[in-house]
Amino acid sequence: MKRRASKALHENSVLHSFKKMLAMQGHSFKIVDKPDPPDAIVELDGIKSWVEITDAMFNKEYAKSIRAPHNLGPNRDARGQEILEATDPTFEETVVNVVNKKYAKETIKNVYRKKGAGILLVGLFSPFVDLDVINNLSKLVSEIVKSNDPRFNCIYFYDRAHNFYKVEI
Numbered sequence: 202m203k204r205r206a207s208k209a210l211h212e213n214s215v216l217h218s219f220k221k222m223l224a225m226q227g228h229s230f231k232i233v234d235k236p237d238p239p240d241a242i243v244e245l246d247g248i249k250s251w252v253e254i255t256d257a258m259f260n261k262e263y264a265k266s267i268r269a270p271h272n273l274g275p276n277r278d279a280r281g282q283e284i285l286e287a288t289d290p291t292f293e294e295t296v297v298n299v300v301n302k303k304y305a306k307e308t309i310k311n312v313y314r315k316k317g318a319g320i321l322l323v324g325l326f327s328p329f330v331d332l333d334v335i336n337n338l339s340k341l342v343s344e345i346v347k348s349n350d351p352r353f354n355c356i357y358f359y360d361r362a363h364n365f366y367k368v369e370i
């Protein structure tokens with residue numbers, strides 16, 4: 202599958218899961234358009250907004266493994282061996298970098314200027330993500346938001362299973 206088709210499939214899957222999560226919380230969510238950028242123009246509870254999706258990968262090998270035809274599971278390496286090591290300290294840097302890139306991106310800045318604040322969904326693709334890591338990453342991302350313009354009125358992390366975790370801004 203070509204990169205563009207794979208990206209569209211991934212984004213549609215994330216948006217569908219996000220819609221399901223919001224519906225469970227009593228919210229309505231409708232995709233109005235997919236201009237790229239942003240990844241989607243939406244209506245959330247009848248109010249127009251936009252969504253941008255980005256992913257933070259543990260490393261290139263892990264990124265390749267999750268795209269493999271077989272599912273290795275969250276705690277297995279490429280050979281199927283269980284991973285028992287601690288978190289890679291560079292994953293935090295990766296998450297910070299992908300969020301900072303969304304603030305540095307001129308096209309996203311223009312979307313914010315024209316359409317107001319939107320929603321950022323950040324995929325956390327690491328075999329070591331747990332609630333402690335998510336809480337720590339939330340603090341780091343919250344500091345990024347505080348030191349930038351308010352282009353994202355809410356940010357959610359999501360994991361490989363499409364569980365969503367709202368970042369307290």
